[in-house]
Amino acid sequence: MIKDHKFLDAKASFCLDIAKKLGATDASVTIGHGVSETVNFRNKKLDESNRSDDLAFSIDTYIGKKKSSISSSNLLDDNLKNLIEKCFETTKNTPEDEFNSLPDKNLLAKDIKNLNLFDETHVKNEKKINYLKELEDTASEDKKIINTESSFTENKSNYLLANSDGFCGSFKKSSFSASCVTVAKDEKSMERDYEYSSKRFFSEIKDPKVLGKLASHQTIRKLGPDKIGSEKLSIIFDKRIAKNILNAFAGAISSSAIARGTSFLKDKINKQVFSDGINIVDKPDIIKGLGSRNFDAEGVKSETLNLVEQGILKNYLIDTYNGKKLNLKSNGRAGGTTNLYLENGKVNFEKLLKSNSKSIYVTETIGHGSNLVTGDYSVGATGFLVEDGEFKYPVSEITIAGNFKDMFKNIFLANDLDFEYSTNSPTMMIEGMTVAGK
């Protein structure tokens, strides 16, 4: 059972009281509890079961402009008291920083909307096992599939944030996730691919048969890849990869990167950063949304932000500390984006595939090749050669490279946006990237 609001609230008040008695001028506390149950299958047999029960506590204590933090998983009153005393001592010895403070009171979230993020359904282990059986039976129908691994996780959590300015907000969340990884083999090669589904409500996750079929199909079609020559080509990013490009953009407009001067998008506010038709939105109040929230990690209300309008950068992602450094108000993005997405393009998927006589459709990238200081991008990739809109053959052991500054201005989007993740993009094409192969 998930600890209720009353339990979390009592712990938080206890902590704030101690901090106040010690002499902290301000304090902010979080208390969380999460229970998670996972069942793993491998080759149609039970492989692992996992249950976790996690308590978490953290506090920031302030003495004027001095601040330090402590966190722990042990919520016994004795331990909390000891740790807060230690935290207070450390704060005394930490130098002042003029930008340290709790968020402005008038920015704190007041009306807490019901975003419908919690499904009470408890999926018993037996039901999880049945789901995975059905999934793996479908996934392994084709003889080329030699290994299947799948997993079902149910997560429930409750989280409360309170500060000495009187803010106290909490939210309960659930998530149900199923995933399947399959390995396929032929004479020449062995390949792996996957599919997964994650939702706030159990009733909405993908049918096990559909999930299994997708995983198996996506793996088998990768068999027998070729390496191709090095040349400039347009790259079409599958939706599951396109979202990573959007996340890199979000990293580059975080107020911390901007304030520190370590982003290639510094000083680009109100300037053309993407091609004309591109709109990027961060929308926190999608009902049942995977990234939905009423307030950010500091209690500041999160409202819909148009980050990019018609290619022009309109907003950074701002928290209190870095906002003060930049002389800007927090827009409720401490802890990052919420439901971030690129709006649909004008053409359908088939048209996008056909827009160049030759392109690479990328289904997976590996490596950490995004440099947000310079904008340089270079990653390993696997996918398919596409000619005149048709998938010709799988390609692997290639890299794709470019610079985000140019890549963003050469983005074309399909009109197939859906909300499978917390960050979502339609299928994305970027022209003029360098492919390195043979």
Next chain:
Amino acid sequence: MLMSNFFDKSDLVRKDAENIVSDTLKNCDDGELYLEDSKSESIVLDDNKIKSSNYSSDLGFGFRAVSEEVVAYSYSNEISKESLKNSAENLQSTLKSIKGTYKSEIPKSNKKFYNDINPIEQKTLNSKLEVLNKVNDYLRKKDRAVKQVTANFLGEHKSIEIIRSGGEAITDIRPLIRFNVSVMLEKNGRKETGVYGIGGRQSYDDYLKNDNWKSVCEEAFRIASVNLESKPAPAGEMKVVLGPGWPAILIHEAIGHGLEGDFNRKKTSAFHNLMGQKVASEGVTIVDDGTIDNRRGSLTIDDEGTPTERTVLIENGILKNFMQDRLNARLMNTRSTGSGRRENYRHVVLPRMRNTMMLSGNQTQDEMIKSVDKGIFAVSFGGGQVDITSGKFVFNCTEAYEIVNGKIGSPIKGATLIGDGPSILKEVSMVGNDMKMDPGIGTCGKAGQGVPVGVAQPSILIDKMTVGGTKL
């Protein structure tokens, strides 16, 4: 007191815990109660200020029962009679038909590869802050191109106890520290960063004596300066010379992961059917060693209690051993190599690397560079990643140069290198005589768990690799 008494402030007495463990694991193949108490700190200077000072204390247990291929795991951060009983019930309900017969005792050893110290308490907060501020002043005074400096201390003290069926208890105390400096330079509108760090299982001052923080600053500054002059990297297949030390993350990604027991038992590794076969050029010997004093990847015992060892993975080109934990060793009819590791009590044990090293050969780096007409010389890397099944791996250069007609040319921009794990070591045509350990900064990720690791290698020449630059 450095070793935690996990039953000190709990209603759970040791005898009860032992009984619950013995009862639960009675008919299982394996399992244990793993208790962990860890303290960690992170102190960060950034943008001319002490940006954060965090301390964290984490206490909990993980209870594991293994029967045949099935692992049941339950953890909690409440050490109490009730929560241990709940976990035991959860394990029993998962393992409905238990048929355990495995009787492999944990080997004993008195060797220790690091001291029982708590690095966090060994240096005062003020003296840590002083070093960070000195780093900031030193770098900003050094050159006007310095526009940003980040420096941080990370310290950890972890105390663990493993209780096995029958009451056998095994303990370890694991100190770990890291000190990092990152510097950004800006010149003529270009920005580049350089990052360098040091660390291991000793106290902060062991690493910082003789103002050693200055050499860390110099190295970060040097890398950033080199990159300010960098030109676009070439694209395509070419020869690659790797420098000694940290570039061995190529070995870690390309070969190491593929030799972990679980992927080979499941036959999902590209290496699973290559035992005893030639997988590398002659002269290539690779070991995974948990026994080097004070190294970041070293462990006195692994997280199942098995003493670590020096495991020969590839000897003179021939595949000799996989890295094993107890589960995979049992199922593959071999013994644990002391490679069973977990990030913390929240996670199950997996076979993992410790310090993965390619041993020295006879050639010099000079000879390698002279032999290359067109290629690149890679000195330092950011991170890497591998697809175990296809064997394809990548890593990102953070300092690299062109080689033209046997001479080192201009520095080139960060590019990804991609290769094929099972074939890359056959492309190694020269092995240097200059093996070096990395500076003690590596963290390896697998199945969502990060563990500290080390790498080492001499300079090597790879005859063919794809360089992912932008210049055709």
